[in-house]
Amino acid sequence: MRLLLGVPFLDEFLSECFGSGSITTVYGPAATGKTLFCLLIAKSASKIGKVFYIDSEHDFSIERFKQINKTWQEDLKNIIISKPKSFTEQKKIIFSLTPKGASAIIVDSITRHYQTAGYPIKDLERQLIIIRKLAKENNIPIILTSRVFTDPEKKTYHLYGEQVIKTYSKYLLKLEKAKKSIIAEYKNKKKFFRIGTEGIIPP
Numbered sequence: 001m002r003l004l005l006g007v008p009f010l011d012e013f014l015s016e017c018f019g020s021g022s023i024t025t026v027y028g029p030a031a032t033g034k035t036l037f038c039l040l041i042a043k044s045a046s047k048i049g050k051v052f053y054i055d056s057e058h059d060f061s062i063e064r065f066k067q068i069n070k071t072w073q074e075d076l077k078n079i080i081i082s083k084p085k086s087f088t089e090q091k092k093i094i095f096s097l098t099p100k101g102a103s104a105i106i107v108d109s110i111t112r113h114y115q116t117a118g119y120p121i122k123d124l125e126r127q128l129i130i131i132r133k134l135a136k137e138n139n140i141p142i143i144l145t146s147r148v149f150t151d152p153e154k155k156t157y158h159l160y161g162e163q164v165i166k167t168y169s170k171y172l173l174k175l176e177k178a179k180k181s182i183i184a185e186y187k188n189k190k191k192f193f194r195i196g197t198e199g200i201i202p203p
Contacts, residue, residue, distance in 0.1 A: 001140075003018040003041050003141050006044060007199070007200045010191060013184065013189070016171060017171045018041060018141045020140055021135050022141065023143075023169045025143075025169040025173070026175065027146040027159050027174060028148060034108065034145040036199065037173075039060070039064060039068060041104060041143050042065075042079055043068060045078075047071075049078065050079075050080065050099075051104045053080065053082070054084065054090065054093055054094070055081055055082065056112045057109055067199070068198060068199040078103075084113065087114055091126070097134060102140055103140060103141075104141050104143065105131070105140065105141075106142075106144075107142075109146050109147055110124070110145065111146045111159070111161050112147060115160045121161055124164055125168075132168050144165070172186075181193060181194045182195065
């Protein structure tokens with residue numbers, strides 16, 4: 001099973017991402033659409049089965065979900081939302097998941113509390129080990145987002161916990177801002193898009 005964003009030009013571009021038994025990590029600066037990607041995947045997955053949505057950023061908006069989904073009321077019944085307030089609480093939620101029969105697990109973002117609390121990277125890795133195990137044992141797609149930090153000398157940015165996130169993620173999707181659009185970069189190829197009221201739209 002592969003989940004779709006419902007945006008044909010991006011679904012074709014990301015033809016390998018969001019598949020069963022694997023982790024796809026979406027990363028980039030603020031306001032590049034990371035949470036919107038999560039909402040679109042939740043919309044797609046909720047029509048198939050139960051979705052576990054761990055909203056560490058506290059950005060899940062029912063109003064936004066309504067804007068991008070005509071059947072939002074019915075689909076919302078299949079989305080189990082948790083909003084951890086700390087890295088420890090996030091760990092407890094992840095370790096307690098029983099996703100048998102679920103269609104997806106979404107964590108937006110895996111690094112918010114890790115970044116702000118300054119935990120050692122091994123603590124983040126423990127959560128990723130469990131997440132990958134859940135993906136493989138239950139054969140479901142798992143979608144993570146990650147915050148980034150800027151390297152001022154190289155004028156680039158990196159994921160928080162980059163080493164372990166890259167180790168445990170099968171697919172990595174980078175988002176970055178352009179002048180009047182956003183760039184999605186996957187396997188060194190780029191696709192431009194914009195964000196509108198109705199969701200993701202062509203540039």
